[in-house]
Amino acid sequence: MCNKITYLMATAAVWLATACTQRDKCVENPLIEASNTMTLDISKVELSDTATVLYTDAYFRPHYWIKISSESYLLADGKKYALTGTQGIEADSLFWMPETGEASFQLTFEPLPGNTKSFDFIESDCEDCFKLFGIDLTGKKEFDKPADIPSKVIQATENAPVSIPDPILKVGETVVHMHLSGYRKELAQEANLYLNTLMNGQQPYTAAINPETGEATFKFWQYGSAQALISVGMGTGHIWLAPGEETDVYMDMRRSGQMILKRRTEKKQLPPFEMTPACYATGTYAGLLSPSLYSDKYYSMNLYSGDFADYKMTASEYTQHVINLYQALSDSIAHSSLPTAGKEMAMLNLKQEAVEAMAQGDFFREHNYRKVNNQWDRSQRMDIKIDPLTAENRIKLCKLFPIADPKLLIGRDVISYVSAIANPTVAWPKEANLEGTFAADLKLVLPLIQKATDASLTEADLRTLDDVKNPFYREALQKMQENAQATLKAVEGKAIIEKTPEITTEKLFDAIIAPYKGKVILVDFWNTWCAPCRMALKANEPLKDGELKSENLVWIYIANETSPLVRYKEMIPGIKGKHYRLNDEQWAYICDQFKIDGIPSYVLVDKSGQYQLRNDFRDHDLMKNTLKKMIE
Numbered sequence: 053m054c055n056k057i058t059y060l061m062a063t064a065a066v067w068l069a070t071a072c073t074q075r076d077k078c079v080e081n082p083l084i085e086a087s088n089t090m091t092l093d094i095s096k097v098e099l100s101d102t103a104t105v106l107y108t109d110a111y112f113r114p115h116y117w118i119k120i121s122s123e124s125y126l127l128a129d130g131k132k133y134a135l136t137g138t139q140g141i142e143a144d145s146l147f148w149m150p151e152t153g154e155a156s157f158q159l160t161f162e163p164l165p166g167n168t169k170s171f172d173f174i175e176s177d178c179e180d181c182f183k184l185f186g187i188d189l190t191g192k193k194e195f196d197k198p199a200d201i202p203s204k205v206i207q208a209t210e211n212a213p214v215s216i217p218d219p220i221l222k223v224g225e226t227v228v229h230m231h232l233s234g235y236r237k238e239l240a241q242e243a244n245l246y247l248n249t250l251m252n253g254q255q256p257y258t259a260a261i262n263p264e265t266g267e268a269t270f271k272f273w274q275y276g277s278a279q280a281l282i283s284v285g286m287g288t289g290h291i292w293l294a295p296g297e298e299t300d301v302y303m304d305m306r307r308s309g310q311m312i313l314k315r316r317t318e319k320k321q322l323p324p325f326e327m328t329p330a331c332y333a334t335g336t337y338a339g340l341l342s343p344s345l346y347s348d349k350y351y352s353m354n355l356y357s358g359d360f361a362d363y364k365m366t367a368s369e370y371t372q373h374v375i376n377l378y379q380a381l382s383d384s385i386a387h388s389s390l391p392t393a394g395k396e397m398a399m400l401n402l403k404q405e406a407v408e409a410m411a412q413g414d415f416f417r418e419h420n421y422r423k424v425n426n427q428w429d430r431s432q433r434m435d436i437k438i439d440p441l442t443a444e445n446r447i448k449l450c451k452l453f454p455i456a457d458p459k460l461l462i463g464r465d466v467i468s469y470v471s472a473i474a475n476p477t478v479a480w481p482k483e484a485n486l487e488g489t490f491a492a493d494l495k496l497v498l499p500l501i502q503k504a505t506d507a508s509l510t511e512a513d514l515r516t517l518d519d520v521k522n523p524f525y526r527e528a529l530q531k532m533q534e535n536a537q538a539t540l541k542a543v544e545g546k547a548i549i550e551k552t553p554e555i556t557t558e559k560l561f562d563a564i565i566a567p568y569k570g571k572v573i574l575v576d577f578w579n580t581w582c583a584p585c586r587m588a589l590k591a592n593e594p595l596k597d598g599e600l601k602s603e604n605l606v607w608i609y610i611a612n613e614t615s616p617l618v619r620y621k622e623m624i625p626g627i628k629g630k631h632y633r634l635n636d637e638q639w640a641y642i643c644d645q646f647k648i649d650g651i652p653s654y655v656l657v658d659k660s661g662q663y664q665l666r667n668d669f670r671d672h673d674l675m676k677n678t679l680k681k682m683i684e
Contacts, residue, residue, distance in 0.1 A: 076100045077166075081316060083193065085170070085186025087308040088239055088285060091118060092182050093316070094173070095156070097189065104133065104161045106173065111315075114153045117146040121176035126161050128171035133162040183238050186309070195310060198233040201302045201332055209332040212342035216396045219250075219277040219461040220336070221490075221524040223531050224296015228270040230259070232284060234305040235266030240285035243268040247293070248467050250276040251494070251528065252501050256586070266305075273535055275528040277462060282331065286311070289330030292337030292462070299335040345394040351381050353405045358423030360409075361416050363436065370417060371445040374409045378402065378452065400463035403453055408465070410449045411472035411480075413441040443481040450481060456489040474498055488521060497525045504529045506617045507536035536618040547621035550632050557641035564632060565657050568606040572682045573657035574669075575608045577648060580615040580623055584670075585652045589627055591672050596628050599676065602683040604659075606630065612639040658682065 077099040084094065096107035104126060112118055122143035126133040140157030141147050149155060164171060169190050175182035197206060230243050240261060247255045252275075259268040261284075268284075274295040281290050282301065286308035291301055304310075307330050333341055353374075354360055361370055385398045409416065417438050422428055449455065460469055472478065473486070474494035486492050496517060503509045509529060517526050553563035565573050578585035596607065607629030611620060613636065624631045634642070642648075646655055646665045654669040656678075669675035 077189070079189050079191065083186075083188040083195070084184050084309045084312050085188070086234060086236065086239060086286075086306050087182075087184045087312060088180075089182050089184075090286065090308070090311060090315075092173075092184060093312050094184065094187060097187065099164055099166070099168075099189070102163055103136065104164045106159045106161070108157055108159055110147075110149070110155045110157070112149045112153060114149055114151050117148045119144065119146055120159065121178075121181060123176040124159065124161075125174055125176075126164065126171045127174055128164050128168045133164055133171075136160050136162060185236060185238075186306075195306055195313075198302075198304050198306070200233050201231075201304075205300065205302055205332045205334055205338075208334060208338040209341045210343070211339055212344045212391055213339040213393050215393055216340070216400065216459060216462055217337065219458060220294050221276050221522060222295045223273070223275055223524065223527050226270075226272055226274040226293055226295060227298040228280075228293065229298070229300045230268045230270070230282070230284075231300065231302045232261065232266040232268075232305050233302055235261070236305070237261075237263045239287075239305055239308075242284075243270075244283040245270050246281040246283070247272070247274070248279045248281070249274075250278065250461060250466060250470060251497065251525075252505060252532070253467055253581075256583070273531060275532070276524070277337070279462075279464065279466065287330065290341075291331060291333050292340045294336040297335050299333055301331055301333045303331040339393075340397070344391055345397055347388055347390055347394070347398070349384075349388070351385050351398050351402055353377055353381070353402070353409060355405060355409055355412075355416060356419070358419055361413070361420055363417045363421035363424065363438065365417060365439075367413070367439045367441045367445050370413050370439075370441065371410070371448055374406060374413070375448055375452070378406045378449075397463075400460055401465065403455070403457070404460055404463045404465045404469035406449060406452075407455050407460075408468045408472040410441065410446050411475060411478045413445075414438050443479040446479070447481045447483050450484045455480075455484055456486050456491040458490060461490070470494060470498075490522065493520045493522055493525050496520055497529065500529055501532070502616065504532035505536055505619070507533055507540055509533045539618050539622050543621050543625055546625040548631065549621075549624070550630050552632055552634060552638065557638055560634075560638055561642055561645065561655075564608065564610075565661075565663070568608075568657075569661060570659055571604050571606050572659060572679065573606045573608060573663075574675075574679065575610060575655040575657065575663075576629075577610050577643075577651050577653040577655075579611050579651060580619045582651050588652045588670070588672070592675075593627065595676060600679055600683065604683045605679060608632070610634060610639075610642070612636065 079097045079099075080095070082094055082097055091110060091112050093109045093111070094106050095109050098105040098107070110118060120138065120141055120143055122135060124135040124143075135143065137160040138157065139160070140155075147155070170186050170188050173182070173184040173187060228245065232243075241263075243259050243261055245257045245259070247257065249255055255272070257270050257272055259270050261268045274293060277292065277294055279290055279292050281288065282303065284303055284305070287303055287305055288307070289303060291299075293299060331341065332338075361373060365373060381402050382399065385395050385402065388395065388398075390398060418434065421434055421436065427434070456473060463469065473480075473491045476495055480486055496519060500509060500513055500516070503513060514526065514529070517529070520526060553560060555563050565575070576588075578589065609624070609627060609629050609631045611632070612634050615633065620633060646653070648665065649667070652670065654666045654675070655663050656666045656669070657663040659682075669678070
């Protein structure tokens with residue numbers, strides 16, 4: 053097979069040396085309908101009676117590898133056309149990306165019929181291999197509006213509101229029916245929705261996609277209006293949801309193709325490309341998806357860049373810096389071509405940032421110090437002292453706009469904004485006029501959220517809410533507790549948490565692994581709120597009944613008390629292994645013992661009982677192959 057490929061490579065090279073004849077066909081920058089990757093693009097397709105050649109561009113992390121399978125093929129009108137040669141890359145071999153993170157090579161296939169209008173590139177039939185669908189040969193340059201999305205839904209989405217609607221502070225069970233236009237099962241098998249809530253952070257939800265209909269349904273309790281990020285395969289978008297509303301969301305699965313085209317536009321100076329909406333929706337907030345509300349320019353302070361503020365600034369200098377930046381961005385928004393509602397949305401987002409900047413000014417200056425000095429170990433003390441912000445500094449911001457405007461609960465960064473405005477440790481001046489507003493209510497409510505979601509609210513806790521002005525918050529807490537109690541009942545007897553050995557912290561890890569002496573042990577440090585942890589868990593779980601099924605391999609999972617108990621108990625029945633939930637002292641000691649720099653982290657214990665930190669196991673394939681060898 054290897055010799056055949058080499059011979060065909062040479063043949064292809066001779067053929068490519070000739071120009072396209074009148075009988076040949078060349079398609080530059082063909083439109084790609086959809087893809088499961090942003091790593092590959094096709095810059096040109098050459099077709100002749102003897103071969104089809106794909107001029108392929110690759111974009112990936114420098115010094116990391118990609119691979120093209122010799123079993124790659126093109127699919128057109130139900131027929132496969134095999135890979136016959138390569139140039140600039142060797143099939144089935146690791147191709148290491150250069151320093152630029154960009155590379156080009158050619159893939160040669162059996163000839164497509166002359167009347168072919170589009171085809172798919174399939175890099176073998178494995179689930180995570182590269183796949184590019186609907187590669188157009190007719191010369192299309194832009195995407196049409198999807199034909200299978202109701203016109204009234206498109207119209208409702210594209211018609212921008214005159215002004216941004218108010219938030220709805222109610223409790224209700226929300227239902228989201230997701231319809232995937234142009235769905236192919238190879239693009240995704242499940243849909244994800246991440247709800248940015250008013251009171252309890254970001255809540256993730258997952259729903260299986262019906263392979264026949266390309267539909268998925270989410271159902272969850274919602275406490276106040278919320279923005280949600282939706283993610284399906286390579287496609288992402290955002291929507292706003294009203295609590296208790298049944299909403300239809302239509303997502304264009306050609307989003308990945310649009311992203312590829314946009315990258316070409318920005319890189320190669322092709323004619324400007326208008327990005328169509330990522331999704332369309334019904335419901336109260338459908339108009340907030342209108343593309344006209346958003347600008348290509350991002351009006352942001354970029355708080356977390358590390359360069360937002362200089363650590364040498366005094367509190368007064370920092371305050372003036374925030375004010376100046378806020379006013380400059382405000383002027384830019386005012387003079388932009390955005391419609392009235394678009395300017396209002398941009399200003400809401402900017403005001404949220406400004407409030408966070410003044411609430412967390414000490415942190416952002418420290419962040420700059422750590423970036424400048426590359427000192428990210430927060431256990432190490434800084435050799436400078438940050439001049440702390442006071443209520444007096446924050447008065448200046450409060451004079452610019454009402455920092456407790458209810459419409460700020462609609463903006464993009466509601467989680468950070470609520471944390472800033474309602475944090476009892478932040479000294480906001482009387483001039484902020486927070487008394488009697490939602491901010492004053494949230495100061496009383498937020499400390500009880502964790503107890504409600506852990507089903508541990510007491511009557512005494514509820515009595516502390518007597519001073520809360522809006523009854524919505526009490527109702528929300530009670531419903532959270534009710535739902536948590538129902539969840540605990542559902543997992544009763546299924547969620548098994550191992551008893552943590554009653555031993556000194558110095559001996560704790562050895563005591564946890566002791567019962568499994570003589571076996572290979574993988575210890576996984578994780579928490580429920582960690583998205584990369586959840587992704588890794590999902591990838592590893594099928595291995596336990598597949599390639600890594602073995603009585604000689606033990607999976608141990610260690611979390612801590614930052615994982616909300618109810619959510620933790622809800623998750624662990626689906627994670628086969630031994631589960632430990634440590635307190636702060638125990639977790640801190642073991643993290644220091646192994647110099648754990650974040651999660652997920654892994655400690656590998658061999659059959660002799662020797663162990664070491666293996667954070668290279670964040671590479672899923674490396675983990676799988678290493679464990680496979682150890683249990684053989």
